[in-house]
Amino acid sequence: MNYLIQIKNKKIEIKDGKISSITLRNDKVATTAIPQVASQPHNDAEQNDKGIINASNLLISAGFIDCHAHSDYFIFLNPGADSKVYQGVTTDIGGNCGYSAAPVWGPCFEKRNSDYQTYENLPIPWHSLTEYAQAMDQMKISMNYGHLVGHNTLRESETGVVNRVLTATEIQNMCSKLEEAFQEGATGLSTGLVYPPACYSNEKELLELAKVCKKYDRIFAFHMRNENDFVVEATEETLNVGRKSGCKIQISHLKTSGKRNWHKMPKICDLIEKALTDGIDVAADRYPYTASQTGLLQVLPEWAFDGGEEAIIKRLKDKTARADIATELNKKYEKDYYNNVQIMEVASEKNKQYEGLRVAEAAKKRDQDSFEFVCDLLIEEKTKVSAIYFTMSEENLEMILQKEYVMIGSDSGCRSCVGRLSKGALHPRAFGTFPRVISEYVKKKKIITLDQALYKMSTQPAQRFGLKNRGKIEEGYWADLVLFDLDKIEDTSTFKEPLHYPTGIEYVFVNGELVIKGGKHTGKRPGHFLKY
Ligand SMILES: [Zn+2]
Numbered sequence: 001m002n003y004l005i006q007i008k009n010k011k012i013e014i015k016d017g018k019i020s021s022i023t024l025r026n027d028k029v030a031t032t033a034i035p036q037v038a039s040q041p042h043n044d045a046e047q048n049d050k051g052i053i054n055a056s057n058l059l060i061s062a063g064f065i066d067c068h069a070h071s072d073y074f075i076f077l078n079p080g081a082d083s084k085v086y087q088g089v090t091t092d093i094g095g096n097c098g099y100s101a102a103p104v105w106g107p108c109f110e111k112r113n114s115d116y117q118t119y120e121n122l123p124i125p126w127h128s129l130t131e132y133a134q135a136m137d138q139m140k141i142s143m144n145y146g147h148l149v150g151h152n153t154l155r156e157s158e159t160g161v162v163n164r165v166l167t168a169t170e171i172q173n174m175c176s177k178l179e180e181a182f183q184e185g186a187t188g189l190s191t192g193l194v195y196p197p198a199c200y201s202n203e204k205e206l207l208e209l210a211k212v213c214k215k216y217d218r219i220f221a222f223h224m225r226n227e228n229d230f231v232v233e234a235t236e237e238t239l240n241v242g243r244k245s246g247c248k249i250q251i252s253h254l255k256t257s258g259k260r261n262w263h264k265m266p267k268i269c270d271l272i273e274k275a276l277t278d279g280i281d282v283a284a285d286r287y288p289y290t291a292s293q294t295g296l297l298q299v300l301p302e303w304a305f306d307g308g309e310e311a312i313i314k315r316l317k318d319k320t321a322r323a324d325i326a327t328e329l330n331k332k333y334e335k336d337y338y339n340n341v342q343i344m345e346v347a348s349e350k351n352k353q354y355e356g357l358r359v360a361e362a363a364k365k366r367d368q369d370s371f372e373f374v375c376d377l378l379i380e381e382k383t384k385v386s387a388i389y390f391t392m393s394e395e396n397l398e399m400i401l402q403k404e405y406v407m408i409g410s411d412s413g414c415r416s417c418v419g420r421l422s423k424g425a426l427h428p429r430a431f432g433t434f435p436r437v438i439s440e441y442v443k444k445k446k447i448i449t450l451d452q453a454l455y456k457m458s459t460q461p462a463q464r465f466g467l468k469n470r471g472k473i474e475e476g477y478w479a480d481l482v483l484f485d486l487d488k489i490e491d492t493s494t495f496k497e498p499l500h501y502p503t504g505i506e507y508v509f510v511n512g513e514l515v516i517k518g519g520k521h522t523g524k525r526p527g528h529f530l531k532y
Helices: 106-120 129-139 151-159 168-183 203-216 231-245 259-277 309-317 319-332 349-354 359-365 370-380 394-402 429-444 450-457 459-464
Strands: 003-006 010-015 018-024 052-054 059-062 064-066 089-094 144-150 188-192 219-223 248-251 282-286 291-295 341-345 386-390 406-408 481-484 505-510 513-517
Touching (some): 059 450, 064 429, 106 151, 129 144, 151 203, 168 203, 188 203, 203 219, 219 231, 231 248, 231 259, 259 282, 309 319, 309 370, 319 370, 341 359, 359 370, 394 429, 406 450, 406 459, 429 450
Parallel strands (some): 003 052, 064 089, 089 144, 188 219, 219 248, 248 282
Antiparallel strands (some): 003 010, 010 018, 059 481, 481 505, 505 513
């Protein structure tokens, strides 16, 4: 269907998925991207059968782009991408933090298949990026999807989870697979240097991969090796990869964790800004919350991950190994550490009672020391426990959001308020990231302007991740659009009650089709798998 959107002083025509014309309402042709239009709160938006949307009370933006996402597998459980499109997200960039759905082969393919069949009843028939894209195209999805290749996935596919330096041949094999994926349209590469097995990689390995990124002009996204006590060193390592290889660097979820590291943020920004002055192509992304979310496993030191799941469990059961871990963690963590870690999701029925509790609280319920509780829970749940870490500073978040080189990424997969993806104690960023930037940091705290926020959520990530003809409202561009009510836009998802979609997002177009209409999902699935 074709559409005509009438906002306060402009008409936007949509034909065959694209913006076919933009005219001023006195019928002069607008020459540049549309600036944001002031709202007229007295007029309700209407849409009629002929595809005319009268929305003079709403603002329009290019669709939001979630440049740091993890919908790789979730999208197969929720092709409607509920939590994303309800926020106005029209494109997701998956495969972040080193973990991607494709390409996957060897031991990693076997492990994923057994895991996902056990936990989600989800078969994974693909190996290559092309096969993965075909699976998604066959199913049809509600948002567009671009895909990074995960370094951790490449390494695990090549060698399994091993704690050693890779041979030249092994590195060469990873590079060939990466090159193939780039030729098949992958958006870039990501690494998760705190997660196994990429945490065992050295600079040489990173540089070889970075060279492939440079050759194909793709971005290399870093979940850095450290985000707390050694965050400065980790930033230097990341920037050096850019310096030595010349490839585009994205620092994922820029932060410093742990109170004693909060003061390091200005130093990190200085390093990034110095690198920019030196001509290194670096940028970053961040979500508008001060708590992170990852596996409870991340509490452990990295040497404890060696060998993968079975080896970790064996180690946690072994008295001496457990004591060694305890000694190391006692030095590493501040006293109140376990008060700031919340258990989100476990697999077994008997441990459901701990979901939503802080580790210290949960341990008390079992009459246990926090560390011992963590070890036992990881053993009982075969290491699959997710957790929220309340470890960041609001002041730093505000500083980060003001930086020109920072765009918005939720660090979250698509979720839903119903069905399988509504289960577990979820992080509100899955439901609220994009509206929250506007309601909290534009309207309430006035940290950034509305134009800056919309740029960080659409144009900037589109350019950074090479999404052609997206991220702006211009003739010939894909009609990925969000119409929202500036007065009503608000995230309503909280840590206590995450299952709430935001308010104020009235219409969302993906490739010219209405996915959200009058604030409700239409069930349409017009999304494309985006190939670079
Ligand atoms: Zn990450």
